[in-house]
Amino acid sequence: MKAKKIPLRMCTGCMEMKPKKELIRVVKSPEGEVSVDLTGKKSGRGAYICKSAECFEKAVKTKRLSRNLDVSIDENIFNKLKEEIENE
Template identity: 75%
Template sequence: MKTKKIPMRMCNGCMEMKPKKELIRVVKSPEGEVSVDLTGKKSGRGAYVCKNIECLEKAFKAKRLNKNLETNIDETIYSRLREEIINE
C-alpha cells in the first residue's frame, strides 16, 4: 500500500519543519487583510507558527511574520494567536 505524503511547513518561531496540521496559519488575503486561518484553506499568502507560546514570541520579536507576509501585522492578530495557543 502506498504511504500518503504529509505536507511539511516551516515554523516562523523555531524555524523547524513540521507537519502542516501541527501549525497555526496566519494568512494575508489578496486584498491585503491579515487573519488567523485555523482551517488552513483560506486563499492568500500564509505563514506558520507552532502551537507554542515560545515560538510565537520568537516570531514576534524577530518580526518574521511581517517579513514573510510582506506587511505590518496588527497587535490584535498576535493576541488572537496567543488565545488560540493557550486554549489548545
C-alpha cells in the same frame, strides 16, 4: 498501499519543518487583510507558527511573521494568535 505524503511547513518561530496539521496558519488575503486561518484553506499568502508560546514570542520579537507576509500585522492578530496558542 502507498504511504500518504504528509505536507511539511516551516515554523516562523523555531524555523523547524513540521507537519502542516501541527501548525497554525496566518494568512494575508489578496486584498492585504491579515487573519488567523484555523482551517488552513483560506486563499492568500500563508505563514505558519507552532502551537507553543516560545515560538510565538520568538516570531513576534524578530518580526519574522510580518516579514514573511510582507505586511505590518495588527496587534489584534497577535492577540488572537496568542489566545489560540494558550487554548491548545
